[in-house]
Amino acid sequence: MKEAAFRYLSQDVLKNIDMLEILHIPSAEVLRAGDFGVLLRYGDLYLLSCQEGASAAFLPAMTQDIASNPQPMIILHGQELLGVLRRDYRFRSVMDCCHAVYQKSAPIPCPLPQNVKIRRLDSSHLAFVHAHYHTVDDVGYLSERIGAGMFGVFVEGRIVGFAGTHDERSMGLLEILPEYRRLGLAYALEAHIVNDLLSRGRTPFCQVSIRNEPSLALQRKLGLTISGSVVHWLARERVHEQERR
Numbered sequence: 001m002k003e004a005a006f007r008y009l010s011q012d013v014l015k016n017i018d019m020l021e022i023l024h025i026p027s028a029e030v031l032r033a034g035d036f037g038v039l040l041r042y043g044d045l046y047l048l049s050c051q052e053g054a055s056a057a058f059l060p061a062m063t064q065d066i067a068s069n070p071q072p073m074i075i076l077h078g079q080e081l082l083g084v085l086r087r088d089y090r091f092r093s094v095m096d097c098c099h100a101v102y103q104k105s106a107p108i109p110c111p112l113p114q115n116v117k118i119r120r121l122d123s124s125h126l127a128f129v130h131a132h133y134h135t136v137d138d139v140g141y142l143s144e145r146i147g148a149g150m151f152g153v154f155v156e157g158r159i160v161g162f163a164g165t166h167d168e169r170s171m172g173l174l175e176i177l178p179e180y181r182r183l184g185l186a187y188a189l190e191a192h193i194v195n196d197l198l199s200r201g202r203t204p205f206c207q208v209s210i211r212n213e214p215s216l217a218l219q220r221k222l223g224l225t226i227s228g229s230v231v232h233w234l235a236r237e238r239v240h241e242q243e244r245r
Contacts, residue, residue, distance in 0.1 A: 001030040001032075001033045002023055002033075004030075004034060005038040006020070006023060009023070012229075013101070013103075014227040014228070015077055015099070017101050018099065018170060018207065018231070019038065019040055019077075021168070021169040021170070021202075021203065021205065022040060022042050022168055022169065023040070024169070025168075029041045036050055036057070037050020037051055037058060044071050045072075045075060045168060046062055046065070046066060046073070046075070048081070050077075052080070056081075059081060062074070070236075071235075073094070073233065073235050073236075074233075074235075075232070075234075076231070076232040077231055077232075079232065086234075089236070090236055091235065091237065092234065092236075092237050093232060093234055095209055095233040096209065096211075096230050096231070097208055097209050098216075098229065098231065099227040100208055101204070102222070102223065102224045102225075105198070107199075108191040108194055109191075110187070110192060116153065116154070117157075118154070118188060118189060118192045120152075121146050121151060121152045121164075123147075125150075126142060126143050126146060129173075132177065133173060133175050144167070145164050148164070149165065149196070150163065150173065151196075153176070153185050153188060153189050155185075160177045161175055161177060161189060162189070163193055164193070165197075169202070171190065171193055171197075171204060172206055174186060174189065174190065187221065190222055194222065205224075207231060208226075210230060
């Protein structure tokens with residue numbers, strides 16, 4: 001079914017780049033694919049992209065599978081199932097984002113000042129990453145991402161920021177210490193990651209909150225194309241959270 005999934009998703013690369021990239025991961029599973037849409041599972045992630053009006057046909061397969069999963073997350077490429085997932089299955093919205101995709105083949109030029117270096121991180125930098133990246137507080141996950149290839153920016157030998165890729169292949173984990181912001185270091189780091197991914201035959205992309213104007217501006221400056229569609233991330237509410245309302 002992966003071939004059918006690839007054919008459908010390739011009709012709109014900007015909208016579906018996350019699912020297209022996940023298809024390259026051997027453990028990704030196509031739960032359903034056809035002329036009207038695709039439902040993927042990758043670990044605890046369930047991703048759906050389909051034609052307008054077709055989403056209800058994918059709901060039984062999705063909900064049957066998540067019933068046995070204590071911590072599922074759903075990524076919807078459309079709004080049709082938002083209401084039913086919130087109302088009937090205790091999901092809450094985590095983030096509404098758009099895709100930013102580097103569609104060129106040429107690397108991004110990125111000269112660095114003499115006192116600035118970018119190099120790959122190792123386990124000795126885990127404590128620094130954990131202390132300064134506040135979106136994820138999972139030390140095991142951060143350690144895994146360092147092992148997969150995170151990069152740090154160093155000023156006069158001191159690490160002042162980092163970035164990498166998430167498990168689902170999107171760029172992210174970007175953080176620069178406050179006193180070193182507005183110096184072009186975030187641009188340099190992401191450009192370095194874009195170029196590294198290009199050298200490995202990957203399509204560089206990231207997911208950016210639709211409300212994060214500074215990040216959207218950075219993506220445009222780097223030459224990434226912003227998708228016109230919104231991707232909705234949802235997570236299952238804990239029972240005690242539901243009971244407090």
